[in-house]
Amino acid sequence: MIQFIFRRLLQVIPVFLGTTLLVYFMVFALPGDPIRALFGDRPPSEAVIAALRQQYNLDQPFWVQYGLFLKNLFTFNLGVDFTGQPIAATLGRVFPVTVMLAVEALVIQAVFGIGFGLIAGLRKGKIFDSTVLLASLVVIAIPIFVLGFVLQLVFGVYLGWAKPTVGTDVSWSTLLLPAFALALVSFAYVLRLTRASVIENSTADYVRTATAKGLSRPRVVMAHILRNSMIPVVTYLGASLGGLMGGAIVTEGIFNVPGVGQKLYQAILRSEGPTVVAIVSVLVLVFVIANLLVDLLYAWLDPRIRYEK
Amino acid sequence: MTASDVTITEAGTPANRPLLEIRDLAITFNTSNGEVNAVRNAHLTIMPGETVAIVGESGSGKSTTALAAIGLLPANGRVSGGQILLDGEDISDAPEKRMIELRGNTIGMVPQDPMSNLNPVWKIGYQVKETLRANGRPSGPDDIAKVLAEAGLPDAHRRAKQYPHEFSGGMRQRALIAIGLSCQPRLLIADEPTSALDVTVQRQILDHLEGMTSELGTAVLLITHDLGLAAERADKVVVMYRGQVVESGPSLELLQNPQHPYTRRLVESAPSLASRRIQVAKEQGVEAADLLAPAAEARAADNVLQIQDLRKVYKLRQGLGKSSDFAAVDGVSFEVLRGTTTAIVGESGSGKSTVAKMVLQLEKPTDGKILFDSVDTSLLKPSELFKFRRRVQPIFQDPYGSLDPMYNIYRTIEEPLRVHKIGNKASREKKVRELLDQVALPQSTMQRYPNELSGGQRQRVAIARALALDPEVIICDEAVSALDVLVQAQVLNLLADLQSNLGLTYLFITHDLAVVRQIADHVCVMEKGRLVETGSTDDVFDAPQQEYTQALLNAIPGAKLMLPPEVA
Numbered sequence: 089m090i091q092f093i094f095r096r097l098l099q100v101i102p103v104f105l106g107t108t109l110l111v112y113f114m115v116f117a118l119p120g121d122p123i124r125a126l127f128g129d130r131p132p133s134e135a136v137i138a139a140l141r142q143q144y145n146l147d148q149p150f151w152v153q154y155g156l157f158l159k160n161l162f163t164f165n166l167g168v169d170f171t172g173q174p175i176a177a178t179l180g181r182v183f184p185v186t187v188m189l190a191v192e193a194l195v196i197q198a199v200f201g202i203g204f205g206l207i208a209g210l211r212k213g214k215i216f217d218s219t220v221l222l223a224s225l226v227v228i229a230i231p232i233f234v235l236g237f238v239l240q241l242v243f244g245v246y247l248g249w250a251k252p253t254v255g256t257d258v259s260w261s262t263l264l265l266p267a268f269a270l271a272l273v274s275f276a277y278v279l280r281l282t283r284a285s286v287i288e289n290s291t292a293d294y295v296r297t298a299t300a301k302g303l304s305r306p307r308v309v310m311a312h313i314l315r316n317s318m319i320p321v322v323t324y325l326g327a328s329l330g331g332l333m334g335g336a337i338v339t340e341g342i343f344n345v346p347g348v349g350q351k352l353y354q355a356i357l358r359s360e361g362p363t364v365v366a367i368v369s370v371l372v373l374v375f376v377i378a379n380l381l382v383d384l385l386y387a388w389l390d391p392r393i394r395y396e397k
Numbered sequence: 398m399t400a401s402d403v404t405i406t407e408a409g410t411p412a413n414r415p416l417l418e419i420r421d422l423a424i425t426f427n428t429s430n431g432e433v434n435a436v437r438n439a440h441l442t443i444m445p446g447e448t449v450a451i452v453g454e455s456g457s458g459k460s461t462t463a464l465a466a467i468g469l470l471p472a473n474g475r476v477s478g479g480q481i482l483l484d485g486e487d488i489s490d491a492p493e494k495r496m497i498e499l500r501g502n503t504i505g506m507v508p509q510d511p512m513s514n515l516n517p518v519w520k521i522g523y524q525v526k527e528t529l530r531a532n533g534r535p536s537g538p539d540d541i542a543k544v545l546a547e548a549g550l551p552d553a554h555r556r557a558k559q560y561p562h563e564f565s566g567g568m569r570q571r572a573l574i575a576i577g578l579s580c581q582p583r584l585l586i587a588d589e590p591t592s593a594l595d596v597t598v599q600r601q602i603l604d605h606l607e608g609m610t611s612e613l614g615t616a617v618l619l620i621t622h623d624l625g626l627a628a629e630r631a632d633k634v635v636v637m638y639r640g641q642v643v644e645s646g647p648s649l650e651l652l653q654n655p656q657h658p659y660t661r662r663l664v665e666s667a668p669s670l671a672s673r674r675i676q677v678a679k680e681q682g683v684e685a686a687d688l689l690a691p692a693a694e695a696r697a698a699d700n701v702l703q704i705q706d707l708r709k710v711y712k713l714r715q716g717l718g719k720s721s722d723f724a725a726v727d728g729v730s731f732e733v734l735r736g737t738t739t740a741i742v743g744e745s746g747s748g749k750s751t752v753a754k755m756v757l758q759l760e761k762p763t764d765g766k767i768l769f770d771s772v773d774t775s776l777l778k779p780s781e782l783f784k785f786r787r788r789v790q791p792i793f794q795d796p797y798g799s800l801d802p803m804y805n806i807y808r809t810i811e812e813p814l815r816v817h818k819i820g821n822k823a824s825r826e827k828k829v830r831e832l833l834d835q836v837a838l839p840q841s842t843m844q845r846y847p848n849e850l851s852g853g854q855r856q857r858v859a860i861a862r863a864l865a866l867d868p869e870v871i872i873c874d875e876a877v878s879a880l881d882v883l884v885q886a887q888v889l890n891l892l893a894d895l896q897s898n899l900g901l902t903y904l905f906i907t908h909d910l911a912v913v914r915q916i917a918d919h920v921c922v923m924e925k926g927r928l929v930e931t932g933s934t935d936d937v938f939d940a941p942q943q944e945y946t947q948a949l950l951n952a953i954p955g956a957k958l959m960l961p962p963e964v965a
Contacts, residue, residue, distance in 0.1 A: 293513040296469055300508070301528040301576060302501025305493070311527065312516050391560040392517055 093380070100376050104369065111368045112154050115361040144170075144362075157362060161369075169355070169363045178351060179366060185258050186347035189340070190332040192260065192267035197275040198325055205282025205321075206314060212287050221283075224276035236269045236342040253344040266343035270336055274328045281324055285317035292316070319389050326382030330375040416484060416616050417443040417466060417584055423478035424461050424470065424640075435461050435474065436640045443616050445583065448607075450619040450627035450648070452663065453637035454881040459620050460509075462637070463586045465489070466618070467504045468496035483584075501532040505582035505615075507606075509589040511569035515561040521545070521572050522557025525579060532580040548575035549605045566745075567598040574606055581613055588620045595744040595908055600952035603630060622881055624663050625911075626954035628652045636660045666886035700768075701870055701902050702733035702756065707765035709751050725751045727926040728765075733919075735869070738896065738903040740917035740934070742910055742949065748926040753874050753906045757791055758782060769870075787817055790863040792856070794875035799859055800847040806833075806858055807843035813865045832861040836891060853884035860891065864899075874906045889916055911953050914938060922946050 131137075141147040145156050160167055166175040208217040227235070243265055244252030250265040251257070289295065290313055298312045299305075337349035344350075348367060355363040387393050424436040436458040443449045451459040464470050466481055468488065481489040488499065500506075508514040515524060522541045529536035529544070538554065545553035548571045561569055570590065577585055590606065591599040607630065610617050621627050627634050628648040635645040636659065644657040655661045709726040726748040733739045741749040754760040756767055758774060767774045769785060777785055790813075793799040800809055810832055814825045830840055836857040847855055856876065863871050873892070877885045893916065895901055905917055913920055913934065920937045922930040922945065930943045941947045 291471075293508060293510060294516040297506070297508050297514045297573070297576075298516065298527075300467055300469055300500055300506035301531060302497060302499075302580070303527060303531045304497055307527070307531065311519070316516065316518055390518055391520075392562045 093384070096380050096383070100373070103376060104372055107372045108157075108365055108369050109154060112157065112361060112365050113150065115356075115359060115364050116150050116153070118359045153361070157365060166366050167362050170358060170360055175363055175366050178363070179370060182346060182348050182351045182367075183370065185263075185345060186333055186336060186340070186349065188258070188260065189263050189267055189270065189336060189345060189347060190329060192263055193271040193274075193332050194325065194329055196267055196271040197278050197328070200271075201275045201278025202282050202314075202318075202321060205279040206286055206309075206317075208279070209283040209286025209290065209317070210309065210313075212283075217283070220279065224279050227272050227276040232269065232273060233338050233342065235272055236266075236339055239265060239269050240342060254346070255344055256346065258346065263345070266339050266345055269342070270332060270339045274324075274332070277328075278321060278324060282317060282321050285320055286313055289313050289316045315389070319386065322385050322389060323382055326378050326385070329378045330371070333371060333374050414485065415442045415482070416445045416447075417441070417618070418482040419462065419466065419479070420482065421479035422462065422465065422476065422481065422489070424458070424465055424474055425477040426471075427473045434477075434640060436465075439479070439637070439640075439642050440645070441618075441635055441642070443584065443618060446611075446614045446616055447633070448610070448617040448619060448631045449633045449635060450621055450631035451635045451637055452621055452624050452627045454622055454883060456639075457637040458640040459637045460588055463588055463618055463620050466584075467500060467506055467586055468493075469506075501528055501580045501582065503582050503584065505577040505580065505585045507570075507574050507577040507585065507587040507590045509592065511566050511573055511594070514573055515564075515569055517561050520558055520560055521564065524572070525557065525576055528576050528579050534580055544575045544579045545572065547609065548572065548578070549601075550575065566594055567602060570594060570598075570602055571605070574602070574609070578609055578613065578615065582615060584616045584618065585610060586618045586620070589622070590619075592622070596910065596952040597744060597948055599954070603954075623954055624652070624882070629954050636663065662883060666883050699735045700732040701735040701770060702904070703766075703768040703771070704732070704752070704756070705730050705766040705768065707752065707755060707767065708763045709748070709755060709760065710763040724926050726755070726762075729921075729923070729926075729928045730765075731919075731921050731928065731931055733870070733902060733904055735902050736896070736900045737918040738905055738916050739919045739921065740905040740907060740913040741921045741923055742907055742913055743923035744908060744949075746925070747923040749906050749908075749923050750874055752923075753791075753872050753904065756904065757789060757872055758785065783817075787866045788868050789870045789872065790866060790868040792859050792863050792871060792873045792876040794878055797847070797852070797855065797879075800855055802847050805844055805846050806838075806850075809847075809858060810862045810865055813862060817866060819866070828865065829861075832864055835864065835895065836861045851884075852880055853888060856880060856884075856888055857891065860888075860895070864895070867899075868901070870902045870904065872904045872906070875908070876905070877912060878907065878909060885912070892916065910949055922949065 138147070145153050148156070166179070168174050169178065204220050208220045211217050240252050243249045251262050252265075254262050254266065292312075295308060295312050298308045303311075333348065336345070336347060337353050339345070340347045340349035341353070348371070352364065352367045355367065419439055419441040422436055422439040422441075423434065426433045426435050439458070439462050441449065441451070441462070451462065453459040461470070461474065465474075465476055466483075466488075468491065470476070476489045479489065480487045483499070483503070488496065491499075515521070522538070522545075525541045525544050526536045529540060534540070538557070541557050542553040545557055550556050550568060550571050556564075556568075561572075564572065574590070577587075587606065591602050594602065603626075606617075609615075617631075619627065619631055624634075628651075631648050633645065634648045634651050636643050636651070636657065638657075638659045644651060644655065644660045651660065652664060655664050707726055707729045708724060711723045711725055713721050713723050729748075729752060731739070741752060743749045751760065755762050758777075762775070769789065774782075774785065804812070807826075807829055810829045811825050814820065814828060819825070820828065829843065833840055833842060838854060838857050838861070842850070842854070842858070847858070850858065856879075859876075876892075877888050880888060889912065892903065896903065903916070905913070907913060917934045920930075920932060920934050921928055922937070922943065924945050930937060930941065930946045932942075937946060938950065941950055
């Protein structure tokens with residue numbers, strides 16, 4: 089098992105190099121000169137531009153730029169962005185916010201998705217099941233930027249139950265509404281996946297045997313139906329964690345959350361290579377680690393899967 | 398012995414009162430085609446400590462009746478009439494709470510398929526533990542180990558910490574028996590408890606079950622499709638046919654003097670009871686041989702298949718690039734005479750199917766030769782191999798899996814003709830019609846799809862497809878194992894007829910010695926990749942030389958039952 093984890097962590101290295109190289113290249117290939125774009129209508133003197141280029145290594149060829157980036161990375165020096173702030177400090181500010189948002193969204197979608205999915209699956213074809221299925225279809229069909237605004241308007245503006253935007257006041261409670269919006273779409277998938285899995289497992293022979301042993305219905309449901317149904321759901325939840333971290337750009341925009349998505353968006357607009365790559369690198373790490381955790385959880389849920397040596 | 402011992406059993410039931418009495422039971426299923434009466438007017442009585450078997454083919458309602466007795470009908474089924482009296486209490490419409498009290502404690506169950514009836518994500522010990530706990534019994538590690546050990550699992554403490562996938566089929570069934578009997582129920586429902594297992598394992602498990610239940614004084618409701626097994630194990634046999642009880646009575650009496658026509662058919666076709674090869678084909682063959690003795694001798698030397706020192710070694714991965722060799726087939730040699738049937742028998746893992754695959758050229762042998770018509774098949778060029786395939790055709794075990802569900806029957810049977818570019822559209826259609834006639838399927842079958850046919854009909858389609866290319870050799874890999882006894886008998890008769898009419902050669906792979914007796918001329922017994930005994934079927938059955946063969950023969954259920962010759 090330990091060997092397996094070690095091997096998986098070793099795999100991070102090529103994945104990390106590959107993604108950073110790709111992202112760096114794409115930022116490099118963006119049209120337009122980032123330095124000139126910084127100054128807008130009042131172009132500075134050529135000497136200033138040349139100095140800035142040198143400061144950010146923009147006068148070097150691509151491979152040298154990338155090599156310097158890597159060298160800085162391994163010396164834990166992420167450099168400064170175009171506004172002169174250390175990138176490391178920026179990351180330290182925005183990542184906790186997004187992690188909070190993602191974790192809150194993950195909990196919401198897991199609790200409600202699995203809960204509703206379980207009930208719907210056990211009552212297949214009844215009113216609750218049909219209602220929930222229809223509602224989840226509606227949620228899947230409406231894009232997040234519509235849902236987000238609707239939630240903001242209804243709960244934030246009309247009902248006043250939550251602050252419509254987050255701004256600088258970041259806490260679990262202010263993030264609840266954006267987390268809910270972020271959770272909604274994955275929630276619908278978790279629900280449907282759980283429901284399908286519960287329906288399939290309910291008719292399994294071992295469930296009938298469990299009942300024949302004299303177990304009470306709640307025990308049969310929890311130990312034999314739900315536990316076995318969690319295997320595909322956990323995979324999906326783990327994979328969606330990465331999506332929640334990186335895919336929050338729209339939600340963070342709507343609710344003005346000072347998180348990774350917002351920062352990444354700004355950096356891309358400014359062709360700020362080092363910042364974009366730094367953010368993406370951390371996201372890649374999050375993805376890889378989330379997937380590793382899913383694999384470990386998977387083995388715990390299904391003992392037939394054993395990661396050999 | 399005092400008077401009270403005579404009339405009152407331990408649990409306080411008068412000894413003359415039935416433990417379970419089923420009266421006029423009717424069970425209805427709601428299906429998309431409306432209501433279906435799965436069981437009608439079923440009667441059944443089990444006295445305390447008695448073993449009663451329900452016998453019938455699939456769909457006869459035998460399992461449904463038993464499931465109703467433990468309140469486990471599928472969601473769309475319900476008891477629509479009659480009573481199920483457990484110790485005088487009608488439980489046919491008892492509330493779920495009462496049923497939960499009864500299950501485990503009073504009525505235990507050993508289900509059919511050991512592979513699917515243990516939850517794969519829980520340790521065996523836990524699955525025993527929750528049973529004990531749910532029924533208010535001590536459930537410490539020692540209690541769990543005791544329960545498992547009593548069911549014949551060695552090293553129970555360690556075994557309890559393993560998961561089902563680490564158990565063999567026989568061990569899983571022992572674990573399920575342990576669970577079923579863990580709370581010492583007064584009635585045990587055993588639903589085909591061993592039909593998924595090898596015969597020798599089957600025998601051990603049934604012996605053990607019998608020992609345990611007689612020690613505990615547990616009554617057993619045994620459900621089986623095998624009349625021989627039922628007669629051997631049960632005091633009374635109840636025969637069900639299409640949802641109704643057609644006959645019941647003491648086992649031996651019912652077997653020796655069956656009244657109902659269906660029971661008679663069952664007795665006649667029970668493979669475990671039949672003791673002779675199907676004669677249709679042979680009589681004709683013998684007569685011909687008598688008239689043309691020299692020709693018969695010439696034919697006798699005509700080996701269509703010669704297997705010489707065949708070996709197949711698989712590499713087993715052991716992680717980190719290490720591997721060990723596993724000889725699935727180890728030095729097997731035998732010959733197959735043209736126009737006869739040779740059976741390869743053995744338990745799962747004996748390598749018999751691997752031999753079949755190599756003969757079919759679906760696997761390459763590691764070593765040794767397969768000569769077909771004296772030509773070494775390993776030297777065949779691709780074009781010659783294509784021709785070889787035309788002459789050697791397979792019939793596989795699972796008629797559900799080996800027919801393409803998206804092909805109608807016409808297309809299924811016509812496909813080999815098309816692949817081998819034989820005839821034109823009209824002549825191919827004519828051929829398909831002839832083939833359907835040969836396997837006794839109506840012409841209207843052509844337009845139907847596999848899912849619209851029964852298991853027996855599908856296997857007939859598979860036979861028709863194998864015959865389409867007029868092969869010389871047909872390799873039947875467990876070709877009748879998935880079928881009910883009556884259907885099995887029909888298919889075996891069909892195969893025997895085809896052999897005498899078309900001069901076919903069969904290589905018959907099976908684990909079922911009873912089937913071998915009915916169809917084979919020669920037998921090869923395999924154990925762990927090696928050929929342990931070969932000979933004519935009569936010789937092997939009458940005087941088995943190897944201990945292993947004897948064990949296999951003894952394990953045939955009902956083998957030792959004496960039957961009047963006209964029935965057998």
